[in-house]
Amino acid sequence: MRRAITLLAAVLLSGQAFAAKDTFFVGVEDSSGRQVHPVNGVKYQPVLDAVMTAFALEEGFELEYVPLQGDAYDQWYKENTIDFRFPDHPRWSATDGTLFYSQPVVGICEITRVLPENQWMRIPDVTALGIIEDQPVSSDWLEQERKGYTKIVSFSDPTHLVKALVDGEVDAIITDSEQLNDATAALKLSGKRIVASAHIQDKKESLRISSEQYPAMLEKLDEFLKTHRGLIAQVARRHGIDNGRACLKKRPSRQSELAD
Numbered sequence: 001m002r003r004a005i006t007l008l009a010a011v012l013l014s015g016q017a018f019a020a021k022d023t024f025f026v027g028v029e030d031s032s033g034r035q036v037h038p039v040n041g042v043k044y045q046p047v048l049d050a051v052m053t054a055f056a057l058e059e060g061f062e063l064e065y066v067p068l069q070g071d072a073y074d075q076w077y078k079e080n081t082i083d084f085r086f087p088d089h090p091r092w093s094a095t096d097g098t099l100f101y102s103q104p105v106v107g108i109c110e111i112t113r114v115l116p117e118n119q120w121m122r123i124p125d126v127t128a129l130g131i132i133e134d135q136p137v138s139s140d141w142l143e144q145e146r147k148g149y150t151k152i153v154s155f156s157d158p159t160h161l162v163k164a165l166v167d168g169e170v171d172a173i174i175t176d177s178e179q180l181n182d183a184t185a186a187l188k189l190s191g192k193r194i195v196a197s198a199h200i201q202d203k204k205e206s207l208r209i210s211s212e213q214y215p216a217m218l219e220k221l222d223e224f225l226k227t228h229r230g231l232i233a234q235v236a237r238r239h240g241i242d243n244g245r246a247c248l249k250k251r252p253s254r255q256s257e258l259a260d
Contacts, residue, residue: 023062024217026052026209027082030067041070041087043178043241044207047106048086050235055224059217077212088210100215103222104206106236107244108176112200116192118171122199126150130161130170137174138203158183165194172197177242202247 028048029041056063068076076085077099090101114121123140131137133154144150153170155161158179165173166189175183184194196202211218225232236243 021061021083023064024056024083024214025064025066025081027066027068027076027080027085029070029073029087032067041207044087044106046239047232047235047241048209050231051105051221051225051228054228054231055221058224059220083211083214085210087207089206089208099210099212100218102209102218103225104208105225106207106232106241108178108205108207109202109242109244109247110174110176110205111180111202111247112172112174112197113165113180113194114172114197115165116195119195119198121171121197124149126171128153128170128172130155130164130173132156132158132161132175132179135174141174159186162187162189162194172200178240204244204247206244 026048028045031042052063066080066082068080068082072079076082086105088099088101090099123144126144127149128151129137129141129144130153133156135154137152141150141152145152153164155164158175159182161173161175162180162183164170166187180194184191209218209221233243
């Protein structure tokens, strides 16, 4: 009950502040920095630009982007004067304060990929899993790591991640479809060299915009997103972003139980 009252007060106060503000600042990843998140926010900047520019015109405010270093992501709100952050997701944010989140702005597909000879693998069969540094993984993988059955190995960029899979350093990798496409192209690999597991399902995730102070504006943005999905899809296609469509539709076979 107390939390509901607090959230209501935040929405009411943010609405008053929103009405009195002319320019909003959006923290985004500096394109010159190295990627440190599950997805590279810079790659999705065209979609953010299209959405926020149209939204700002409709609502009558100015918008400025603030390029920030990805390795200080958790400190963006504390150390900078920004009103919003992109990309964000509730399960990413390690913050002491309360953050508010928009509805999904763009979809991504977190996919597990293996070599063709390892398509039979289920989660308990993977002894080494490759991920991008700081990438959140599911509770299934964390449980495997906690029990000592799976070693989770971090790599600094998608090309190194994919090369580790091809070289046999890891049994499987988790990435998104755009990262995988870019890395296989850079390594000049055949599309048949890296395949989906027969038993580990792809997972569709989303990128959102967060704010500490303006939940009322995010509510307006949510309404805008609902009525402009066509615009988002068109911009995504134009820039080669699959918007989460690459996730496989099939259901995986039932996972075998994790060993005790």
